[in-house]
Amino acid sequence: MGSRRHKNKQGAPPTLDEFQAKKDKKLNKIKQKSKRATPIEDKREKVSVKKQKKNHKEVVKTTESDEVAGEEQSEEELSKETKTLFDDSDDDEEANPEDLKDEFDLEQEYDYEEDAEQPTTAMFSDDDDEGDLEDLNAENMEAFSKQLDEEEAEEAEEAERELVETDIMQPRADVLPSERELELMADQPPNLTAVRTRILEIVKVLEDFRNLAAEGRSRTEYVDRLLLDICDYFGYSPFLAEKLFNLFSPAEALEFFEANEIARPITIRTNTLRTRRRDLAQALVNKGVNLQPIGTWTKVGLQIFDSQVPIGATSEYLAGQYILQAASSFLPVVALDPQLNERVLDMAAAPGGKTTYISALMKNTGCVFANDANKARTKSLIANIHRLGCTNTIVCNYDAREFPKVIGGFDRILLDAPCSGTGVIGKDQSVKVSRTEKDFIQIPHLQKQLLLSAIDSVDANSKTGGFIVYSTCSVAVEEDEAVVDYALRKRPNVRLVDTGLAIGKEGFTSFRGKKFHPSVKLTRRYYPHTYNVDGFYVAKFQKIAPSRHDDNQASAREKEAAARDEALEEGIIKDDFAEFDDQEDKQYIEKSKKTILQKKGLNPKGKK
Numbered sequence: 299m300g301s302r303r304h305k306n307k308q309g310a311p312p313t314l315d316e317f318q319a320k321k322d323k324k325l326n327k328i329k330q331k332s333k334r335a336t337p338i339e340d341k342r343e344k345v346s347v348k349k350q351k352k353n354h355k356e357v358v359k360t361t362e363s364d365e366v367a368g369e370e371q372s373e374e375e376l377s378k379e380t381k382t383l384f385d386d387s388d389d390d391e392e393a394n395p396e397d398l399k400d401e402f403d404l405e406q407e408y409d410y411e412e413d414a415e416q417p418t419t420a421m422f423s424d425d426d427d428e429g430d431l432e433d434l435n436a437e438n439m440e441a442f443s444k445q446l447d448e449e450e451a452e453e454a455e456e457a458e459r460e461l462v463e464t465d466i467m468q469p470r471a472d473v474l475p476s477e478r479e480l481e482l483m484a485d486q487p488p489n490l491t492a493v494r495t496r497i498l499e500i501v502k503v504l505e506d507f508r509n510l511a512a513e514g515r516s517r518t519e520y521v522d523r524l525l526l527d528i529c530d531y532f533g534y535s536p537f538l539a540e541k542l543f544n545l546f547s548p549a550e551a552l553e554f555f556e557a558n559e560i561a562r563p564i565t566i567r568t569n570t571l572r573t574r575r576r577d578l579a580q581a582l583v584n585k586g587v588n589l590q591p592i593g594t595w596t597k598v599g600l601q602i603f604d605s606q607v608p609i610g611a612t613s614e615y616l617a618g619q620y621i622l623q624a625a626s627s628f629l630p631v632v633a634l635d636p637q638l639n640e641r642v643l644d645m646a647a648a649p650g651g652k653t654t655y656i657s658a659l660m661k662n663t664g665c666v667f668a669n670d671a672n673k674a675r676t677k678s679l680i681a682n683i684h685r686l687g688c689t690n691t692i693v694c695n696y697d698a699r700e701f702p703k704v705i706g707g708f709d710r711i712l713l714d715a716p717c718s719g720t721g722v723i724g725k726d727q728s729v730k731v732s733r734t735e736k737d738f739i740q741i742p743h744l745q746k747q748l749l750l751s752a753i754d755s756v757d758a759n760s761k762t763g764g765f766i767v768y769s770t771c772s773v774a775v776e777e778d779e780a781v782v783d784y785a786l787r788k789r790p791n792v793r794l795v796d797t798g799l800a801i802g803k804e805g806f807t808s809f810r811g812k813k814f815h816p817s818v819k820l821t822r823r824y825y826p827h828t829y830n831v832d833g834f835y836v837a838k839f840q841k842i843a844p845s846r847h848d849d850n851q852a853s854a855r856e857k858e859a860a861a862r863d864e865a866l867e868e869g870i871i872k873d874d875f876a877e878f879d880d881q882e883d884k885q886y887i888e889k890s891k892k893t894i895l896q897k898k899g900l901n902p903k904g905k906k
């Protein structure tokens with residue numbers, strides 16, 4: 299657990315010395331390789347290290363993106379990078395170099411001697427590594443690093459090949475418990491250490507079933523045991539364990555379950571209506587806060603490592619200079635990309651993390667409607683809007699399915715939908731057991747209705763926009779791709795467009811036999827084990843023509859009829875649902891009118 303915690307922290311970019319030491323170590327390893335035959339245990343270790351590396355590749359890519367960038371870039375690119383790392387906006391005035399002379403002065407950390415004489419091309423030969431090291435400089439570093447990585451990969455592959463060959467020749471022990479063992483296990487509380495070992499072993503078998511499975515055992519037997527062990531070890535309900543397991547390969551599923559055991563790092567978003575990130579960072583550092591930029595994909599996010607002051611009660615916090623916000627929460631707003639002077643609707647806005655970001659990106663121009671169906675939650679929404687100084691915002695309290703009847707014609711709409719929360723288990727462990735099959739029917743149903751309503755509320759003729767962003771903090775396909783695919787089928791006047799997000803995995807275009815529209819690939823998935831952010835999903839639509847169902851296009855009756863047809867089609871209501879009999883209704887209406895007048899002491903017959 300400790301090592302994973304460490305992995306979840308973003309490290310500072312390496313100094314040249316650190317970088318070189320790392321490369322020296324790699325080089326020595328390669329040299330030693332030719333001098334000794336690799337014993338089998340050693341190979342096992344290498345193979346598992348290689349596998350771990352492969353599994354964590356994405357984490358390394360993102361959580362250490364600055365490091366990798368630092369390693370792989372030329373000196374010139376590096377200095378550019380360090381200059382832009384804390385750039386809060388494209389049109390920021392030039393920073394005074396003195397302002398940056400703190401621990402965020404990455405230029406200082408990367409500061410190394412120039413050697414303009416060095417050739418820029420790769421200059422390595424297999425037989426003279428020492429000489430190569432001496433000649434290491436910023437220009438050839440990338441090629442050198444690449445060569446070493448290739449050699450290391452080759453070495454690990456060779457070790458794996460040999461290991462597989464050896465395993466094939468040796469009889470394999472069955473990692474699944476025997477019937478006798480199962481009987482014994484049934485009477486005792488689970489031995490978690492043994493369960494964990496078995497989880498790792500089963501995953502290994504499933505990853506290379508042909509070579510590692512015991513004779514006569516089926517894949518299903520291994521999967522079933524693994525799911526039981528996951529429930530015992532991590533505390534999931536069998537239903538949810540299976541649902542989440544099915545999203546990944548067995549090894550990646552394990553990574554996901556493990557990542558859910560820890561909360562994501564604390565992150566804050568700079569409120570650019572009040573300050574700049576570099577000023578905020580400086581102020582917080584002066585108070586004993588240890589922080590770093592979240593990553594190159596955001597110019598406003600800061601990750602907090604530790605702090606001597608409560609982050610939710612500093613004077614900067616009270617002055618609205620930042621908001622505590624999960625990094626994944628920035629993504630839908632970045633995808634929405636609101637423009638100055640637009641009319642934007644945040645359909646499910648409380649407590650306002652995204653609303654206030656939208657407002658900041660619009661520099662308090664135009665108008666942001668911040669709606670939430672839950673009146674109690676609008677209190678925190680209003681409080682955040684005030685604290686962060688958003689003056690272009692109107693708060694409303696409707697069931698968002700009523701839009702666009704309430705108001706339509708928006709340039710952009712964000713639907714950060716209510717969801718099952720399977721992406722935020724690290725934060726809310728109760729999700730592991732509280733979610734049932736019913737949730738994955740009812741919640742997607744609401745999400746579909748909300749999304750259609752969002753589509754119908756956007757102005758297809760908007761000069762600057764016409765976009766809808768749909769997001770959830772769930773990784774369940776029913777709440778993500780399936781909802782998006784439904785909307786594409788029901789509203790042919792929208793299409794999916796690129797989210798514009800620099801990170802994220804492609805949405806599924808098929809899942810367990812279900813095929814989705816090929817463009818669903820444009821949507822983006824986020825997982826705690828790959829990007830060290832909460833599990834999240836983002837899709838961006840563009841409305842290319844008015845909907846048949848837009849309020850200004852169809853009368854209320856037509857709309858109701860269309861909604862009814864849809865509900866019938868989806869099996870939400872039955873065809874034999876009672877029709878209204880207007881004649882019969884008339885009698886009751888008249889009777890009720892009479893009663894009301896009598897109660898008021900008036901004569902019903904005397905009133906026309």
Ligand SMILES: C[S@@+](CC[C@H](N)C(=O)[O-])C[C@H]1O[C@@H](n2cnc3c(N)ncnc32)[C@H](O)[C@@H]1O
Binds near residue numbers: 652
């Ligand atoms: C995921 S949260 C929104 C978080 C918010 N966007 C933020 O960034 O702070 C989902 C919200 O949807 C609201 N909600 C649920 N059903 C709704 C509906 N039918 N119409 C509008 N809002 C709804 C909930 O009250 C909840 O505040």
